[in-house]
Amino acid sequence: MKYFVVIIVALFSAFIMADLFFAPPAAPLRQGSRFFRHQLHGENIGLECAACHQGAEVLDHAYMPSKSDCLACHRLPLTEGPMAESLDSAFADDTYPFYNWNVKSKLPEHVVFHHGVHAKAKVSCEDCHGSRYKDDLYGGEKFTMKFCTDCHQGKTFSTKNFRTAAVYCGACHR
């Protein structure tokens, strides 16, 4: 009897340890990078999303800004503000033209997605990305197949009168 209790307790603690050390971390809502904040770079200073995400209106991916995009405004080192130091150090490394924004693809490789087609059809960024990025929180977007096909069939966003789009498998899969 005792043995069993000991064995079971040992097993359980072993599993918990295994979880702690080996399991992939759960994906939480992601806080943006340490220093970039959409809050400060939004409509209030008249920036279009596409100024930084240059593909968002014409290409498949929206893409991330390069340093030179930031330097258009931040040519002079920031002197105040809590994030100034990390910005300056990120820009200091001249050998590296792109700051390595931590952005992972959210769609599997077999799915075809294209920002440009949607921008042309007047689907706005908020329709898909929500407005949480404005609070510098990402990760709440739901890119399930149903989300895509429902809008394509006009079941969702019906007040916005988007044109109906393709729902045959070959439109989004390869």
Next chain:
Amino acid sequence: MERRCFLKIMGTLTASFMLFGCRLEGIFKSAEKQVSNSIDFANRVAKEVKQALSKSGESSLFSLNLVKVTMPGEMNPPMPVLSRNRFGMAIDLDLCNGCGECIYACNLENNIPLVTQEESAKGRFLHWISMVDGVPVMCGHCSFAPCEKVCPTGAATHTPDGLSTMVYKRCAGSRFCGANCPINARKFNYNNAQELGLSYQFNPKVPLRTAKVMEKCSLCIQRLQDDRLRHKTVLDSEWDGRGVKTACAAACPKKAITFGNWLNPESELVKVARGREIYAPKALAHLDPSVVYLKGKR
């Protein structure tokens, strides 16, 4: 054994299986994938293509037996979404000399895996194009596609543009489609090519397939999709696929393969086929294929 004891043992075992099952992957990290460089791998592909060419006589499961057909027109039966496009190819047998360049180009474009020694010895390759009687044969993208009718999961479907497509993620590997294809154009991934180091992603735009799915010629759907999306973003005119070429058509040294749109009288394909005798393998002739063969003048 005492009953309580038995129950306890079973209970512990069940609990540990449930707990372990999902952790194994984390604990025993899968062995490092074989890395090989692209040039080496391309050489292996080229070698395999040569092997396939040399074996093409012995292993073909059907004889080509070309018969005359008419020029492909509107899709039949009509698709639920009407389209002004029907893509297809014509292979000019007066020009083709069976060199196999198309197979090589196709393999690289679509990241087609190599096969194991045993399979290649039996003449079983995964190549989407095979040489039958010295003629390149690939999926005909038939309008009455017999393969799609028998797919139990709906992974094999048609696009309004006349392509017979596969959603590999949906494919459960029943192989009914393969059995129902008269020209054996569908190839089944018996092995996990990635784990065996038999596949290499030359083309980042085409995902690698997993084991136990059927694959076949897609008419380079990735090229068509990309062109269509780009066109829709920049231009207002209707897209007709002008300018797109499949990998095999682009690679053919004799320019024997022409890709195009059967429904556009201005397309290169229709221009090439006009005034020629059009043939299809006898087994496909009644299925209205989009890929046909040209021989002689009419």
